[in-house]
Structures are given as structure tokens and as C-alpha cells.
Amino acid sequence: MVPVLTIELLAGENVRAMAMVAGVVVMMGAAGTAMADSDSLLTLGLGSSVGVAHVKPVTGGTENSVVSEMNVRLRLLTVLGADFNYNVAGENSVGHGESYTANVRFSALLYVVPTSVASLYLSAGAGASDFSTLTDSGVSEKSYHGGGGLEIYAGDHMSLTTEFLMLVPEVSKIVVSQQPLRVDESGHLSMPPSQGPSISDYISAENFQVTFGLKYYF
Secondary structure, three states, X not given: OHHHHHHHHHHXXXXXXXXXXXXXXXXXXXXXXXXXXXXXXXXXXXXEXXXXXXXXXXXXXXXXXXXXXXXXXXXXXXXXXXXXXXXXXXXXEEOOOXXXXXXXXXXXXXXXXXXXXXXXXXXXXXXXXXXXXHHOOOOOOOEEEEEEEEEEEOOOOEEEEEEEEEEEOOOOOOXXXXXXXXXXXXXXXXXXXXXXXXXXXXXXXXXXXXXXXXXXXX
């Protein structure tokens, strides 16, 4: 119960925390020196991260699962970036079969506070069960995520990272039960259409993952 409560408190305070972190990053960068190759035009980083995904299915209750990712990060022109993640722990289906976490995940990054000592970035992208599904624009079986993260540079090549992402599953393939048969006022048997879920049913600050990791930049 204590880890879950801690994560829920972090989620509820994420906006204020991000604002405070941004101020700290700016102050650190003003007095820092170039580290972790953060000022290069093109930088490649390899790393790994671990954390927890916390979701609240529409069917009730809460679900927590372990996230353990291998990561490749490309940084371009200091402020742009791209992430590719492979989740060793695998995706975990809940509720009606929706998947919030993903086996593979791609994210576009924008470094809104890039400094030489620490950097704050925004992240958004999609995830899927395998790489072919992720790269196929005609397949809708994906999950989506958005949020931000912080990198703290610990030398010429190393960085410590933490990331908070809201998770949204793809709802087009979620199966729900048919509505029951009914008899109208004239005595005719009718079958109301199935009430499928909408994407708004799954957008919630209670569906998120928090990870902490280590990265090496070349």
C-alpha cells in the first residue's frame, strides 16, 4: 500500500513539481559546465530504466505493474530528441483487454529547459506489442503516452534520468459485452447497438508510469 500511495501522491502533484524542477534546472545550468555531451549537435545515448505503471481500469479497482526498459536516445541540435524503448517486463492488459504499457515505445522529445548540467524535456509518442505494429501507420492497435522528464548529468558521458508519462490505451479493439435484447412498446424484439468505449473514458491522471534510469552518451 505504501508504494502505491506514494506514486498516487506524486501523480497528483506532478504539475507543481515540474514547475519547481524547471526553476532548479535553470539555476543549475546558469552556474554549470558542459557535461554528458549535452551541447553537441548530434548525440547518441544508451541506457535502461525501471519503474512502476499505475492504471485505474474503467471496470474498477487499480492495477500496478513493473516497467523495465532498455533505451536508445538520439539528441539533435540540443533541443530535439527521439526515444526508442523496449520493455523487458512486457505489456500488461487490464479491464476489457486494454493495454496501457507497451513492449516497444517511440517518443518525440522537446528539451524546453536545456542546460549543461541538467535538462527538462517534454515527451509524447506511441507504443505497441511489437516493432512492426509500431511502425505500421495502418494499424490502430497502439497505446499512447505523454509527459516529461528530467536528465541530470553526472560526468562527461553519464546522466541520471527520471520520467513521468500519462498512459492512454487504444480503444478501437477493446471488446465489451453486447447490450441485452429488449421488447419495445409494440411488442417487437429489438437489439440496441453495443456501447463501445470512447477515448475520453481512458484519459486520466491516474493512468501513468514513473521510471528512473541511467544513460551513457557517446
